[in-house]
Amino acid sequence: MDDCIIIGAGPAGLTAAIYLARFHLSIRLFDSGSSRAAMIPLTRNHAGYPEGVAGKELLRLMLTQAETYGAHREERRVTAIQPDGENFRVITDDGDYHARTVLLATGVVNHRPNILPEVHDPALERGLLRYCPICDGYEVTDKRVGVIGTGDHGMREALFLRGYTRDVTLIAPEAEHMLDDACAAKLDEAGIVRVDGPCGGWGIEGDRLALDTAHGRMAFDSVYPALGSRIRSRLAVAAGARANDEGCLEVDDHQRTSIPGLFAAGDVVKGLDQISHAMGEAGVAATTIRNLLSERQPIRR
Structure with missing residues (x-):
């Protein structure tokens, strides 16, 4: 059983993967290859890139960083999340997986x-x-x-x-x-x-x-x-998580949804369309996940 399954490999999911891998936790990173960030030809307002950076290049660099610490992106389409006691069963188009926690970083789709x-x-x-x-x-x-x-x-x-x-x-x-x-x-x-x-x-x-x-x-x-967007929160809502009328998942200030052990970060929580904001939420979520797991069973080398 994995410590955490991350669903979505955009800026939020990859940030969480970097954090969790560096916490020496076992993770899976499922991605269907539909991150909106990949559509960005060049962003010039992301800090640290004075000449701008293409979305695909930013995702490539972030994945390389996550892989440096043992994370691995798997091309899977998740079809359902099912709470199983204090753990989770994650159903994909290529089998079922089990994890102690789940982080949803699935973003939105622009109309x-x-x-x-x-x-x-x-x-x-x-x-x-x-x-x-x-x-x-x-x-x-x-x-x-x-x-x-x-x-x-x-x-x-x-x-x-x-x-x-x-x-x-x-x-x-x-x-x-x-x-x-x-x-x-x-x-x-x-x-x-x-x-x-x-x-x-x-x-x-x-x-x-x-x-x-x-x-x-x-x-x-x-x-x-300016046609709005569709929040990709269906997986969490179907599992019983609360969302607002627009479909954004309700979370507390530690990115915890209404289902214990299920976390969310990025535009699936608030469609702000800002990479830096999504990354910040992912860092908070990953740290909270680590502390939650340590409370259940102390994390020691």
Whole structure:
């Protein structure tokens, strides 16, 4: 039986793996290969990388560091977590495994606009399509920016980006905007243009990403989808863990879920989309896991 099974090998899962391996604990790191961090072409706001670092390179370096201390990534898709007394049974597409604790670091999935992969992926790679204004808003300073969204969520993202550029257009994803008077007033006060959808006909035209709208074809230096995300908390919720209405797992200040021995870290807890935040939570979770196991049976060399 393993001391801990980590589900997810993004920044949170890999940080936990480094900590737990250095605690001389036996761990398994299950990964289905769907970390959002791998989609980042270059992040320039992650501390310690003055010239920026690609998401895949950051994950590679973190995995190499974890492997240095004995951790090993296994390509497995976990289908269920079942409490078994004070331990856990983890069911995968390649057999069942048992552990004293489990750490869920499965993150979230961004809702994408209706754009074909042959346009989406090169646009993402070139910075024409972006998903995290906190991470890369600086890169669109004084540029022409489109935000795909509506309602309160779309308004908030457009207003956030207004801190980087005057030229922000909020485009409804489907048809007419769904904005109450308060939202509309805030957008008008900030000078943010509103355009109805639907969005379609996406294409890369020179150095811009273009799309069709109810007001005709428009092109932008960068486009931000503000369509929300799906929290990948199903495994924990099915096991009985509490989550909020959005699906984010409820944890205490030591990353403990409502199920003893089941921990969570990163965007599955709070979809902040920040690598540093996910890593910090993982460090807290890993240390708490170590102390919990030591209480059950002293950890000694």
